[in-house]
Amino acid sequence: MVWFEIILVALTLITGVIWLLDKLFLAKRRATADGLLDERAEPVVVDYARAFFPVLALVLMLRSFVAEPFRIPSSSMMPTLLIGDFILVNKFAYGLRLPITNRKVIEIGEPGRGDVVVFRYPGKGPGDPNTGADYIKRVIGLPGDTIEYAGTTLSINGQVMQYAPKGEFKGNGRNAEMNGATRLLEKMPGHEHEVLELPDQFVDPRGESRWTVPPGHYLVMGDNRDRSDDGRFWGYLPEERLRGKAFLVWLNCSGWFCTDSFEPSRIGNDIP
Known part of the structure; x- marks a missing residue:
């Protein structure tokens, strides 16, 4: 969430500045005649800043450049990701x-077909209240790809994807909303993953079922194709x-x- 990042960055900067100012200037004023620091004269705010700055800085570095936690709030990525994951x-x-x-400073890699990605939702247009929110979907189309989605069948660059039945979806609690849906193994070029399909129900992407992905963009979809607000509706990522x-x-x-x-069965599961 952007607001959490703003708070974390602000707290890290504030505590860091307080700690640095004390280290460079204020601590010298508290020195006793024999050159030792009078710890009793140390302001409480400096004590807290010195204690919290390393922790906040470490958390900021880990979340920004290593790994960040997210929680799945909806069914759009079932059966790969469940509500509450x-x-x-x-x-x-x-x-x-x-x-x-979110400005890139070092190039490392690019999304591959089938990757599950988290991104800032681009929105359907001006005034969309969800613009900028964190979304999660699967990369289906890479730059230059032509994607077709007719009924429940996906085609990539003219190649029709093959599907293998994996049984009926069964979930508990909030995940039970998709009980009865069919689990299918979708075999994409170089990647396989499960999707859900509701019998005799499919999303009509407003009449458009063919997309050519422009440079610097991706087409993303949810694995729960009939319950996902994705690139079929709002365009390219x-x-x-x-x-x-x-x-x-x-x-x-x-x-x-x-x-x-x-x-407990969800703990430690890889995301295909």
């Missing part, structure tokens, strides 16, 4: 980016809005201290 996102897979601005690659589920629960639900 807590995931980790690799923040350097697609280049190192500055916090808040600009590269500069990418935040990282989802790679691990480390917990699934809901409620304070997981009192409402807890799924």
Whole structure:
């Protein structure tokens, strides 16, 4: 969340500046006649700044450049990701980016077909209240690809994807909303993952079912194709809005201290 990044950056800067000013100037004024520091004269704010700055700086570095936690709030990525999943996102897979601005400063890699990515939602147009929110979808179309989606069948550059039935989806709690849907193994070039399909129900992407992905953009879709607000509706995802690659589920629960639900089988699951 952008607001959390802003607060974290602000607190890190404030505590760092206080600690630095004390180190360079203020501490000398508290020196006793024999050159030792009078710890009793140290202001409380300096004590707190010195204690919290290293912790805040470490958290900021880890979240910005290594891995960041996110929580899945909806069913759009079922069956790969369930409601209540807590995931980790690799923040350097697609280049190192500055916090808040998300501006890339070091090139490292690019999304591959089938990657599950977290990004800042570009919005459907002016006034969309969700613009800038963190979304998660799967990369289907790379720059230059031609993607077709007819009914429930996906084609990439003229190649029709093959599907293998994997049984019926069965979920608990909030995830039970998709019970009865069919799990299908979608075989993309170089990547396989499961998707959900509701019998005799499919999303009509407003009459458009063919896209040619422009340079510097991607076409993303949810694995729960009939319950996903994705690139079929709002267009292409600009590269500069990418935040990282989802790679691990480390917990699934809901409620304070997981009192409402807890799924131990989700702990440590890789994200295909």
